[in-house]
Amino acid sequence: MIDIQGLSKSYQRKPALKNAVMKLEQGKIVGLLGPNGSGKTTLLRILVSELRADSGSVSIDGAKLSPALKAHISGLTTSDFMPEGMTIQEAANTYESFFKDFEMERFHQLLKEVSLSPDLKISSLSKGMKSQFALALTISRKAKLIVLDEPLDGVDPVAREDILRLIAAGFSPDSTLLVTSHLINELERLLDEVYFIQEGEIRYIGDVEAIRAEKQMSLDELYREVYRR
């Protein structure tokens, strides 16, 4: 269980994240959905320790997030790991040397899923292929928490489908997956639970299948209803 309590962060007095509270259970895929600039990336960058929160805490299975526990969180965010001169295999070897929980065999299986050869040079990959490569690296770690920031952003519809398939294939019930997106419709089918975010405020919405059953609405429709002015 990942317990996020009262996380706040401001940039030059402008609040980006306000008192965020989330409880992420093991074995679940959780969506954090909202428009660009709503605070999603700020939250993820705090989780992968790229940013410090002004206040609040994160704990994993009851222990506060520390440099040692940081190793249990996997995520590629803005600072992408893309050594252009290397092949996919060379980059994966480097990645493996950084992260003890990286599973090379699983990584190769996932590459096969999207027909990427390990011998390809990273500089030769299209944008969509780069996203797939980055995603395969991230989810091949046996981490407690895996965070994916806008995995569907900027890739064409065919590559999007591949990315959804990669996530479905690579997800391990031993971890928790937190995915952000502003593309609500596309991601909906993958999610167990969902949070919405707008202007730095996160709200818990619930179990996605239960929402469909009770409200007879898609998440996109629900989003519009929740934020209707």
Add this chain to the structure above:
Amino acid sequence: MYKFVNGIPIYLQIVKEIKGAMISGKLKGGDRLPSVREIAEQYQVNPNTVQRVFMELDKQGLTYSERGIGTFVKDEPGLLEVLKNEEAARVVGSFIVEMQKLGYSKKDMLSLLNSAWQKEGEQHD
């Protein structure tokens, strides 16, 4: 990519697809269903959702699981009939509702059915 209908639980939509495959004969009694992972990839859905699909099929008495081997379609006489009747009742039920919305009485519906049947009768009989 498979298109799901908005506002209906995804696991129920996949259950319906699998029942359809049983009715059409694509899945026969004794056949092994694809694994959770395979179905999750095929529909690009959460493996937990597929877990729910399997629970539902089991609850409805359509499949059985063997530990470590997989989930199989039950090979029982009459099972296919039950599925077909269930589907037929659903189709007829929604037909009646839609026709009532158009203001048709039972008598009107029957005579419309009869005349439609006569026109295309040969292929359908």
